Amino acid sequence: MEEARSSILLPGNKVKVIIIMIVSNQHKAPIFDVLLSHAKRNVISLHCPGHKNGRSIDRKLKEYTNEEVYKFDVTVFDEVDSLHDPVSSIKKSQELMAQAYGVKNSIFLVNGTSIGNMAMLLSACDSGDSVILSRNSHKSVIAGIILSGVWPIWIQPKIDQDLDLIFNSTYEQIKDSLDKYPETKAVFITSPTYNGIVTDLKKIIDLCHKRGKIVMVDEAHGGHLIFNKKLPISATSAGADLCVQSTHKVLSALSQGSVLHFNSNLLDFNKVKKIVSMLQTTSPNYLILASIDLARRQAFLYGEKKFNNIINIAEYARDYINKHIKQMQCFTRNTIKKLGFDLDVTKLTINVTKMGLSGYEIENILSNKYNIQLDYADMFNLIAILGEGTIKKDLEIFVRTLKDISKKYPGLQKNWTLKIPSLATEMVMKPREVFLSDKIKKISLKKAVGHVAAQVLTPYPPGIPIIIPGERITKEICEYLLEIASKKRVSGQESDMLSTIKIFAK
Template sequence: MFKFDQTKTPLFDALLEYVNNDTIPFHVPGHKKGQGMVDRFKDFIGTNVMSIDVTVFKQVDSLHKPTGVIKEAQQLAADANNADHTFFCVHGTSGAIQAMIMSVVKEGDKIIVPRNVHKSVTAGIILSGAMPVYMQPEIDRNIGVALNVTPETVKTALEQNRDAKAVLIINPTYYGVSTDIERIADIVHSYGIPLIVDEAHGPHLHFNNKLPISAMDAGADICAQSTHKIIGSLTQSSMLQVREGFVDVNRVKTVMSLLQTTSPSYILLASLDAARMQMATEGKELLDETIELSKYARKEINNIDGFLCFGEEIIGTEGAYDFDPTKITITCKNLGISGHELERILAEKYFIQPEMSDLYNILCVFSIGDTREKIDALLSALREISKIYSSDNRNKIDIIDIPKIPLRILSPRDAINGNTVSVALADSVGEISGEFLMAYPPGIPVLCPGEIITDEIVEYIETLKDAGLYVQGTDDPEVNFIKIVSDDSHLNMITSA
């Protein structure tokens, strides 16, 4: 199955050798294995982790020009994930996504993307200077969330934009919904361009055949994965998987070197090395347990009055070709409470913290670190909440239509870099936005820089704010004001649009 010995952890082993040799550090960081760290912090963290917080030298290799243990660790990761090349990322999957986009498109190039992308995708488009062409994903009105794009939608977008240089899709979405990525890969490749994938929420897919197919297995050309989200590396550590052919690997190396710090955390890098080994050697068994716990939780939640937890029954509907059961979306609108309210109750009363909430749902991410005991605590809390709120005779929360994708007048980068003025959100209708508007998490943009602000968007944002959701993107933390493009350079473009 693997070409290399997946039990090895070359980078982690090199760091342990450095520690075991009692190496005297005359290098940064200045805490020198914790010796210079404030005791209160050091006593909590422990000196072991401090001892492998090192800088670049031959024994531990260089992330920017790996020739030793980092090179070997990345080769092992590529082998484990069915990729030709793997790049370790210590600037989060957001940074990996930006690098992925900047590796395949440049200023003025069209890139086709779903509208329900994470803000890091739009950031990558801004950094590259590319022009986004948005695809509308399918919407499930029963739970009020965007699903995925269909192969037909991708095909139509390509037919209408034959000069596009790349297509990006999500596999799976935040809520666990996958599209027919193999078919989409064939469609995109037939146009001679790469398929790039935001696989932030799918680093585990390759390691268990009960899950949707991974991007690399499906024929994608490059994908960014949040190794820390479902499997066992540390937060902010991710991987960028690359297949040769439609993607210039040397370009990827260059862009990654431009974006990543020259002082990478070897703690994060070592956690990637160890997480890869764990998944390659025992990932199937660990994920089998996670999937079974997810099935148990979903069944029990659906037996609690007022709650809904969708699952495999959505497979086959438009925009839902497959489903990752480790994503537990708990719909609470039938209890008359918002997802934000449910998250607050769970966190403040039961000390249970979901991954995120939206108007109608909370999302709980199950992983190889979960146990039956923890899941039973969640179920117990939901049963209590159901009894309290089902007796209140509150009205169900109606699903609000997500605003239509607005007209884009300027590229996101031109809008961000243009002259802007701040105006009241209520007075901004008809103007060109110089900022984002999005609920975070999940960070899906309602409005992007360069787009015309509509009544529908303003009303939707006010609804989100009234419901207590965290709306962000504007300089104004209260989102009462928004920057609009104020110079005259865009007038000719508006006239011709």
């Protein structure tokens, strides 16, 4: 139940406050309800998919899963509504989502935030427009740049070599960039980062809007922020024109379930809808749609309490590591605030450089020897992502295991000397032009300095491309690639060992 207050002025200037109780529909889950009632009808399926309500799903898969679940895997027909042209349950569920986030419209995505990022760039910009972005954007943003044909104006993200951490763009950096390139059509922000770093969104968005610029936010990691007052501001509350969230990353939707929020006076919603429709499959998975529907319901009704608990669990783990494991460190919200950013404390970044082992090596030890799988590791850090389903016991085991590892694996007993490289920002050619060009050749990575890259190379996760088409390859980047190539596969490498790179041949 929501409460609305309005006041009227009575004679003698007395104010009468009228309280109107508005029945909120947030407890409803229209997509799930329709699918459940469909599943219970046990209809004869003469539609796709071929497994026919789960009947022919392989026995081995069925042994491990509940057969009933496959009755939710249907195709588009009137009863279950259409994602591309919603008129009933999907329409209602998207309206509830928009209401929960306080935006004009929300569109469900069944291929993750990845296509949301592409859709935002394609909706907001025409080919040849320029867009200001932080160079540590996700690889799907680079895909959006290539597809849309925009000119990226990169902001070099601040790198803290003590914390081994890359930040997102600051207000000052975006203001400088807008002053320098006033013709820019839009600004694209990633917040929070993989590590949970949140930039000063409200101030940045207000500035951009004053200058008539469209603001898009990749909030893949921030779908939960709006549901708990202790967490940093979300892009929807800060006034972004477009924002995409992976409902599956921290909230409880199934993988691939994301949402694109529209809240703009500068853009046409119908255009956004058409572009999203061009990028989505015509056979959306209804289980994913139902899970987005229920994730919203759950977060709206119970998010405040749930995330109070998750915040406490995260702070317990952070505290334990900082007090009891001297070779590992977790930065705190205070540390990040002093550096001018905010932190979503539910993300746990654990710096392991004093172990003499890389983050990758410890990630492998955790997985192979202790049955603990992290979301991400790099040379310097481990990242644990907490979510709706996290319980304290998991974190108790995790921190005790880290302590055990710190004793059993003393590593090389020396600190790493490798540094996070500055990402290249010199764009020589438009990414789309190089991507589509046939003047491409392969050369040794060792000889690539100074050439124009013609390929995307992305250590994954976190999925930030270290090389993108059209940019000048720097010495620092070459050295970094050679170093990490010996430790981990890099997404985009075309042979077993990353020893060559594609460049634009003049």
